[in-house]
Amino acid sequence: MEHRWGKRISVNLPVQLQTRGGIVTAGRILNISRTGALIKAQTALPVFARVDVYVNDRSMPSYVARADGDLLGVEWCDSPVTRPIMDGHAA
Secondary structure: OOOOOOOOEEEEEEEEEEEEOOOOEEEEEEOOOOOOOEEEEOOOOOOOOOHHHHOOEEEEEEEEEEEEEEEEEEOOHHHHHHHHHHHOOOO
């Protein structure tokens, strides 16, 4: 049984990802919650990589919690930042 901290909302948001090491790649958020997101990225990133997720003009500090090829499960370092994004895409 899988347990989640927050309800996931399906979205299709274009994002830019930037690591602390300077790697920049494009991606799309496939689903989002108050604690994280599933992102399909153009570049694979390692687990535990710190990454800033840019949606429009907002930056959300996060880290890669899970990685499976081009799919990244990220967790927000500061989840209240996601509230304006989630509120605009509530199902």
